[in-house]
Amino acid sequence: MIKAPIPKGESPNAWDSNDSGKDPQPSTLHFPRHLAGDLRSRLQIGSPDWLRVGRFLKGLLSARTFVLVFIGLSGIYAFSIGRSRYTTTSEFFIQQPTPLNSTASSIFGTGVAVPQVINSLVDGQYLSVYLTSPSIKTRLYPKSDQLEKLYAPERPDIFAGLPANSTSDQQLAFFKKQISIQPQPISGSLIIRTTGYQPEQALKLNQSLLTQSQRFVNEVNQSISADQKQFAENELKIAEKNLSEATQSLQDFQDRYGQLSPEVEQQTTSTFIAQLESNLVDLKVELATLKRRYIDPDSPEVAYLADQVQELERQIREERQKAVGAKGRDLNKLTAQSEALKSDVEFASKSYEAARIAVDNSRRESQRQLKFIVMLSKPQLPSGQDMNWRWQFFLASIGIVIVGWAVGGFVVAAIRKE
């Protein structure tokens, strides 16, 4: 492309004099023989037909031709051969009816302090994954050949569509290609765009996806509410059973040992023993006095008092044995048992109360977290074909050529230069 420098004294336009229409004069110079052929071909002087054909074929096989053919073919495919595609769009918003202080929770119930828009956006992300999942594809097209029949390739465009005997992975990939789900970051709404080879196909698929979205939101809400409620009710049942058992145990205890309280009983016994001990002390003092008065220790007065002391001591021992001994009433143990049973009843009562409050809260919370799909734009039957894919295809082909030229050209030139 770089021309030879223009000799001094000549204007650059003088070199363009060949454009005036005059034929160039043949050179009178004698060239070496090995250069003459090349010169002849360049000047097109007396070249035979086979050389012209060769030049034509060489020109055909150049990179420029391939690029032009590639772009031309992509243009023909995009604007002529390619099957018409129809697009249906719908838009909705996932709304929580009673937002509290601008906090909300996502479909999966995670309570986070986010505005309603972000919340709907997060739910939209979940939905976009769910709607393109294999289970939805199977739900919409239960039979394996159903999708193949609906989207079978047609001549002349044999590339568009789902070929017969396709695998489930191919079917899923094709299903995903027909759907575009875009959560809108600013408004928080969700746009579902479906494509079909007939307008009805696109509309029906869009409507089916909306139904599935509705079902997803309801199912998830219901299942979460049901799970929470079930858990709370189970807890309530357990608390109720515990309370009943504790109350029954206390009742049995009281039936067995009477209504009197072990503490009062123990107090009474202690007082009684203390009184006996006081009497014993008095008798012992009296006995000591008598022993000093009478020389004979077997005198009837002394013997009588000694017998009284012995009897009193035995009585005190028996009473003590009754109060704490293994064979007696063992008031200490009874007191401990009674205290434990009362604590059990008290704890079971509190647990029961807490479980009842939890059930109530769960019911209220599940009502608060209920979500609804608010339709902003219902799907309509497309009136004309979608031209976007044609332009996208054609421009993408040009883009590939440009990137290939830019990168490939640079790499090849750098390698050659090295």
Next chain:
Amino acid sequence: MFNFLRLALTKLQTQISIILAVSVYARNRRASDSAFGSWEPVIQPLQLLFFLIVLRVGLKLVFKGGGLMTPQVGVITSDLFFNPILFLGTGISIVFLFRMIALKAINGLKLKAPLFYARISPLDIVLAEALNDVRALASMALIILSLTWFFTWSFRFDRPGLAISAYLLTVIMAVGFGICVLFVGQYLPALKRIVKRILQRIILWTSGVFFATFEVPAQLRQFVTWNPILHGVELFRYSINDSYPIPGISFTYLLTCSLLCASFALLLYRVNESMLLTSSDD
């Protein structure tokens, strides 16, 4: 009408041929001056990329004690959407592109030999130099993408059209911005020096090479999203993975900035063409 179209196409074809020829000449000339030959424009950003990766990994290890590819649990960071090499590579390929092209335009023409030919104008040389940089950095970006895809075995390029558009708009903006600063700088030399300093030192740290816009707190986001290069970088990343969040990023803003820069540059060029011939290295 048909003749006019044919004439316009012929002229356009001639102009493209001229730019291509000058770009080949400039590339060969630069290759002969460098130890790395034609690979020089690729090696330079790759060196920086390697340095930044080491810096980032080192800082992460020092402060958080995590692996290179291990995203933090419970925290939404850019690591969830891109691995660090791809994240830095996409950022550098756009920021470096802008930096190189704009600096060359601001510095004026150093390559004046092609001007000997009457058909070649100074703008052709600027565009030819820009074309070489575009090809080199696009090659680098593609190499990084290919290597990342190869090693992670997960091919993802959601919006190739947007990637090409963001790339080309950055180029147009860089050329326009550079020429505008060059012309305004003739009357305000301090401005030229300041802009060059900004391009050389600050722009790398403020254009989203290291951070994602969504990682910036919402209150501070408005102070960084005025930078159109950030929009180019984030849109380029978004075009690779369209689940990457880009709050406050707009294609329209990038388009507007590019077209405004290009329009002002062409206006200024029309009336002050000779100023482009003055080269400076300050």
